[in-house]
Amino acid sequence: MTKLSLALACVALGAAPALAQNEQLQVLGRYTTGLGNGSAEIAAFDAASARMFCVNGSNASLDIVDLSNPASPALVQRVSISALFGDQEAAAFPNSVAVSNGLVAVAVERKDATGRHKPGRIAFFNAQGGLVDSAITGYLPDMVTFSPDGRFALSADEGEPMGNYSFDPEGSVTIVDCTKVRLALANPSQAASYALAPTDWKLATFSRFNSLAASLRASGVRIYGPGASVAQDLEPEYITVPQGSIYAYVTLQENNAVAMVNMLTGIVARIVPLGFKDWSLSALDASDQDGAIRIQPWPVYGMYQPDAIVSFRIGTSTYFLTANEGDARDYSAFKEEKRVNAFTLDPTAFPNAATLKQNANLGRLTCTDKLGDLDSDGDFDQLYTLGGRSFTIFRAGNSGALARIYDSGDQLEQLTAQLVPSRFNGDPVFDTRSDNKGPEPEGAAVGVVNGRTYAFVCLERTNGVMMFDVTNPAAPVFRSYLNTSTVSGSSQSGDVGPEGLSFVPAAQSPSGFALVLTANEISGTVSIFEVR
Numbered sequence: 001m002t003k004l005s006l007a008l009a010c011v012a013l014g015a016a017p018a019l020a021q022n023e024q025l026q027v028l029g030r031y032t033t034g035l036g037n038g039s040a041e042i043a044a045f046d047a048a049s050a051r052m053f054c055v056n057g058s059n060a061s062l063d064i065v066d067l068s069n070p071a072s073p074a075l076v077q078r079v080s081i082s083a084l085f086g087d088q089e090a091a092a093f094p095n096s097v098a099v100s101n102g103l104v105a106v107a108v109e110r111k112d113a114t115g116r117h118k119p120g121r122i123a124f125f126n127a128q129g130g131l132v133d134s135a136i137t138g139y140l141p142d143m144v145t146f147s148p149d150g151r152f153a154l155s156a157d158e159g160e161p162m163g164n165y166s167f168d169p170e171g172s173v174t175i176v177d178c179t180k181v182r183l184a185l186a187n188p189s190q191a192a193s194y195a196l197a198p199t200d201w202k203l204a205t206f207s208r209f210n211s212l213a214a215s216l217r218a219s220g221v222r223i224y225g226p227g228a229s230v231a232q233d234l235e236p237e238y239i240t241v242p243q244g245s246i247y248a249y250v251t252l253q254e255n256n257a258v259a260m261v262n263m264l265t266g267i268v269a270r271i272v273p274l275g276f277k278d279w280s281l282s283a284l285d286a287s288d289q290d291g292a293i294r295i296q297p298w299p300v301y302g303m304y305q306p307d308a309i310v311s312f313r314i315g316t317s318t319y320f321l322t323a324n325e326g327d328a329r330d331y332s333a334f335k336e337e338k339r340v341n342a343f344t345l346d347p348t349a350f351p352n353a354a355t356l357k358q359n360a361n362l363g364r365l366t367c368t369d370k371l372g373d374l375d376s377d378g379d380f381d382q383l384y385t386l387g388g389r390s391f392t393i394f395r396a397g398n399s400g401a402l403a404r405i406y407d408s409g410d411q412l413e414q415l416t417a418q419l420v421p422s423r424f425n426g427d428p429v430f431d432t433r434s435d436n437k438g439p440e441p442e443g444a445a446v447g448v449v450n451g452r453t454y455a456f457v458c459l460e461r462t463n464g465v466m467m468f469d470v471t472n473p474a475a476p477v478f479r480s481y482l483n484t485s486t487v488s489g490s491s492q493s494g495d496v497g498p499e500g501l502s503f504v505p506a507a508q509s510p511s512g513f514a515l516v517l518t519a520n521e522i523s524g525t526v527s528i529f530e531v532r
Contacts, residue, residue: 022450022479023449023450023452023454023467023479023480023531023532024467024479024480024482024531024532025456025465025467025480025481025482025516025529025530025531025532026482026529026530026531026532027482027484027527027528027529027530028070028071028511028515028528028529028530029069029070029071029072029073029528030073030484030495030525030526030527030528031052031054031063031065031073031075031525031526031528032523032524032525033054033056033058033063033524033525034524035056035058035059035524036058036523036524037058037521037522037523037524038056038057038058038521038524039056039057039058039059039524040054040055040056040063040519040520040521040523040524040525040526041055041057041095041096041499041500041519041521042054042055042095042096042097042143042499042500042502042519043055043097043500043502043517043518043519043526044097044098044099044104044502044517045067045099045502045504045508045515045517046099046102046104046127047504047508047509048101048102048127049102049127049128050066050067050068050510051064051065051066051067051076051127052064052065052067052073052517052526053065053097053099053104053106054097054519054526055094055095055096055097055106056078056094057093057094057095058524059078059080059082060080060081060082060086060091060092060093060094061078061079061080061081061082061094062078062079062081062094062097062104062106062125062129063075063077063078063079064076064077064078064079064127064128064129065526067510067528068510069510070509070510070511070515070528070530071511071528073526073528076129077128077129079125079129081093081094081106081108081123084123084131085108085110085121085123085134086110089112089118090110090111090112090118091110091111091112091113092108092109092110092121093108093109093110094106094107094108094109095107095108095109095140095141095142095143095144096141096142096143096144096155096500097144098144098145098146098153099146100146100150100153100178101150101182102126102127102185103124103125103126103132103146103150103178103181103182103185104124104125104126104127105122105123105124105125105144105145105146105153106122106123106124106125106144107120107121107122107137107141107142107143107144107155108120108121108122108123108134108141109140109141109142114162115162115163116162116167117139117140117159117160117162117167117169118139119136119137119138119139120136120137120138120139120140120141120155120157121134121135121136121137121141122134122135122137122141122144122153122155122174122176124153124178124181124185126185126188130188132181132184132185132191133180133181133184133191133194133195133196134196135153135174135176135196135200135201136174136198136201137155137157137172137174137203138155138157138159138169138170138171138172138173138174138203138205139157139158139159139160139169139170139171139172140157140158140159140160140169141155141156141157141158141174142155142156142157142158142236142237143155143156143236143237143238143239144156145239145240145241146178146241147241147248147263148241148242148243148244150178150182151177151178151179152175152176152177152178152241152263153175153176153178153181154173154174154175154176154239154241154248154261154263155173155174155239156173156236156237156238156239156250156251157171157172157173157174157236158171158235158236158237159171159172159232159234159235159236160235161225161228161232161331161334162331163331163332163333164331164332164333165225165226165227165331165333165334168225168227168228168232169232170205170206170207170229170231170232170234171206171231171232171233171234171235171236171252172203172204172205172206172236173203173204173236173239173248173250173259173261173268174201174202174203174204175201175202175203175204175248175261175263175266176196176200176201177200177201179200180194180195180196180200181194181196202265202266203266204261204262204266204267204268205231205268206230206231206234206259206268206271207229207230207231208267208268209230209231209234209268209271210229210230210231212230213229213230216230216271216273219273220256220257220273220274220275220276221252221255221256221257221271221273222254222255222256222257222303222370222371223255224336224370225329225334226333226334233255234252234255234257234259234271235252235253235254235255236250236251236252236259237250237251237252237253237306237307238250238251238253238306238307238308238309239251239309240309240310240311240320241263241311242311242313242318242320242396243311243313243318245318246262246263246264247260247261247262247263247269247400248260248261248263249261249309249311249320250309251306251307251308251309251322252271253305253306253307253325253326253327254305254327254328254329256273256274256275256276256303256304256305257271257272257273257274258271258272258274258306258309258322258402259271259272260272260400269400270399270400272400272401272402274303274304274305274306274322274392274402275304275404276301276302276303276304276384277301277302277303277304277388277390277407278301279297279298279299279300279301279302279385280297280298280299280300281297282297282409282410283295283296283297283298283409283410283413284296284298284302284389284410284413284434284438285413285424285425285431285434285438286298286300286361286362286364286365286434286435287359287360287361287362287363287364287365287431287434287435288364288425288431288432288433288434288435288436289359289360289364289435290359290360290361290431290434291431292431293417293421293424293431295410295413295414295417298361298362298365299350299356299362299383300340300362300365300367300382300383300384300385301382301383301384301385302326302384302385302386302387302388302389303326303368303371303384303385303386303387303388304322304324304326304387304388304390304392305324305325305326305327305386305387305388306322306323306324306325306388306392307323307324307325307327307441307442307443308322308323308325308442308443308444308500308501309321309322309323309444310444310445310446310455311446312446312453312470314453314471314472314473317395317396318395318396319393319394319395319396319405319470319473320393320394320396320402321391321392321393321394321444321446321455321470322391322392322394322444323391323441323442323443323444323457323458324387324388324389324390324391324392324441325387325437325440325441325442325460326385326386326387326388326389326437326440327386327387328366328368328386336368336369336370337366337367337368337369337386338366338367338368338369339363339364339365339366339367339435340356340357340362340363340364340365340367340383341357341358341359341362341363341364343357343367343369343379343380343383344378344379344380345357345379345380345383346377346379346380346381347379348381349380349381349382362383364434364435365383365385365435365436366385366386366435366436366437367383367384367385367386368384368385368386371384372384386436386437387437387438387440388407389410389412389413389437389438389439389440389441390407390408390409390410390411390412390441391407391408391412391441391444391455391457391468392404392406392407392408393405393406393407393470393473393474393476395473405473405474406473406474406475406476408476411478412438412439412441412457412459412466413425413438413439415466415478415481416439416459416462416481419481420462420464420483422487423462423463423483423487424462425438425439425461425462426461426462426487427461428463428485428487428490428491428492428496429487429490433461433462437461438461439459439460439461439462440459440460440461440462441457441458441459441460442458442459442460442498442499443457443458443460443498443499443500443501443518444456444457444458444501445501445502445503445516446470446503447503447504447505447514447516447531448505449506449514449531452469452471453469453470453471454467454468454469454470454479454531455467455468455470455476456468456501456503456516457501458498458499458500458501458518459498460497460498460499462483463483463484463485463492463495463496463497463498464481464482464483464484464485464498465481465482465483465498465501465516465518465527465529466478466480466481467479467480467481467482467531482529484527485523492522492523493523494523494525495518495520495523495525495527496520496522496523496525497520497521497522497523498518498519498520498521498527499519499520499521500518500519501516501517501518501519502516502517502519503515503516503517504516504517506531511530513530513531513532514530514531515528515529515530515531516529516530516531517529
């Protein structure tokens with residue numbers, strides 16, 4: 001066994017040194033699509049049928065998997081989304097899946113032959129893969145979820161532009177009242193009488209904020225696409241709906257903000273900027289060419305830019321957890337990424353600019369050139385890098401305010417440096433991602449095990465899932481890290497590229513223990529972990 005394999009084996013068994021802990025993640029099983037990259041991005045579980053549903057982008061389908069024995073998952077059926085929603089005018093691709101009480105929702109992206117997005121769909125299926133109905137969404141529905149009571153299905157319609165910006169659709173959130181869909185699900189012989197009509201769904205848009213672009217920018221919301229209105233520029237990424245709330249909370253990743261959407265009215269009530277992280281008060285490894293793990297403070301700011309957001313309750317309070325992945329706009333007609341060594345730095349703000357711009361220091365760090373020139377004189381007074389390399393916990397305040405009560409700072413990098421040093425910020429080669437988002441926390445899930453609340457965060461680049469006890473949301477405690485990928489030279493095998501997490505409570509789990517389903521986009525696998 002190589003040193004690397006031994007290190008990974010220790011992590012997988014929860015045997016990292018000096019970590020006194022109770023519940024840990026353990027490997028139970030793995031589902032393999034057999035189709036490789038892009039074939040397992042998001043997975044969801046239905047307790048009644050003991051089936052897992054996985055969106056399969058490589059051949060535009062939905063995989064239905066028997067999970068009655070989670071140690072040995074078996075493909076039941078592969079439903080062609082392309083055949084159902086593709087036509088001569090547009091191709092169709094599934095992006096996300098969610099399940100609520102036997103009803104399966106799939107977010108379906110549609111685009112024409114030129115790559116121009118068309119309105120998408122939320123497609124509703126039964127657990128056997130039969131299409132029940134569908135609703136029209138905005139442009140590029142990238143994520144779908146249900147409200148906790150199952151009444152509403154919502155999609156985050158990202159509305160990305162074409163590469164040449166010849167078409168830049170508005171971002172939106174589609175809200176479908178599922179009352180009729182559930183009646184059709186329960187009474188298939190009468191399904192036609194319960195068909196969805198346009199009055200059964202709402203499109204929450206951001207057009208009412210178009211006149212507020214200046215104030216939004218001043219508050220910290222990034223509105224910066226070329227010639228874009230606010231509605232065109234905002235790009236919904238991920239949605240959570242707190243228990244008992246009429247509001248959905250939506251991450252606007254590129255914009256470094258969260259939107260608050262009233263599900264009853266379909267109105268965007270508020271846009272909340274997330275602010276910036278001062279890396280001079282925290283620490284990060286900023287170089288992929290220093291040949292070492294060097295986590296230290298640097299005079300740069302970080303945009304949190306979360307991908308996943310999940311909500312949970314402790315006592316009577318509602319909390320939100322975000323996985324701060326980071327994302328840049330990188331199109332043929334518009335690019336915002338630039339390395340620090342290519343910036344002209346203000347000599348007063350950066351008196352040691354020559355030293356900072358060395359490749360072993362900040363020179364290789366990827367930042368945005370759309371922020372930081374405070375006096376518009378052509379040089380940069382501040383530097384802003386992409387993503388927080390962390391997870392953040394907020395407490396819900398009055399009128400939708402989000403009070404940040406915890407950020408993991410540099411902990412994800414510190415932990416991977418300790419537990420998998422030869423994989424540190426690797427993709428998969430050691431240190432290759434230190435200049436750009438580091439371990440890249442992407443997906444998140446929260447669940448209760450034995451009376452304690454745990455958060456699970458997956459690292460897209462370093463791979464694996466980290467588990468934290470968040471029973472005290474202001475002071476999370478690290479419990480376990482499970483990485484089931486292996487590296488040989490510059491290639492990886494096993495479970496690679498974790499994208500989405502889904503928590504299955506013990507009461508709903510076929511094994512009797514809580515499960516964490518991890519969809520791995522690059523390897524086309526779903527890891528099935530138990531919380532033991």
